[in-house]
Amino acid sequence: MDPMIEGVLLTELKIIPGESGAVMHGLKVQEPSFKNFGEAYFSFISMGKIKGWKRHSKMTLNLIVPVGKIRFVLYDDRDNSRTKGSFNDFCIGPEIQYSRLTIPPGIWMAFQGIGNEKNLLLNIADIPHDPSEAEQLQIENSRIPNFKWQ
């Protein structure tokens, strides 16, 4: 894999088992991943489907997968970045790796459902949804080098 893209954080989170059901950590105000609270929303992604590419100019994303398994692919084409040209690929979910993925603005991101049943993503974003600060591209495009989705 390419080096970790500058500014991206992957933070292992606790799962506290319980007889009636587990408690799973998400995000705390005192953690370095937290910048500000803008909006929290969920996205479901079906097995094999891909949402993306998307790039935010202002929003920092805090992505958590409480159910299922999701592959996140990140591409850095920021001119001022040490990791310009890098791809990162993270497969996340409570059964494989329960970690929070923090993505600063300026990085292209797409994600794919890789669990057979429900795949659920929570984004705790530092600003509320605002379409004017996000760009979108088709998965196949002339700007981002081809990524081999499985």
Next chain:
Amino acid sequence: MDPMIEGVLLTELKIIPGESGAVMHGLKVQEPSFKNFGEAYFSFISMGKIKGWKRHSKMTLNLIVPVGKIRFVLYDDRDNSRTKGSFNDFCIGPEIQYSRLTIPPGIWMAFQGIGNEKNLLLNIADIPHDPSEAEQLQIENSRIPNFKWQ
């Protein structure tokens, strides 16, 4: 049902369907339910199991059920409340009623898994978890009148 307990809010949330999976709203900074960001965490609750009773002296809870169905039972024994002595009972989940339940401090709360598969709760709380600001009671106790769980 008893009248809505003073200070409790039930806010209908949007589900935006999509071919690859729905997007579901959670909480935005500009909504009246939002006070402050302290911590976001998940709880699973198995079918028929009950977690509670619990009462927070400082925390305001914002409860969202993205998967399954959960029954929340609230009991108000605040001396200064117009609704002292009231029970409220809410069954929430994306297939039955996709709403956010906001519970101010001082109210007893318990919840039960009522969906056959996974039942998942997200709490976006205004302060981080702090055991010193929460009291707990067994479901059967001498302080809270008996509630008929099904």
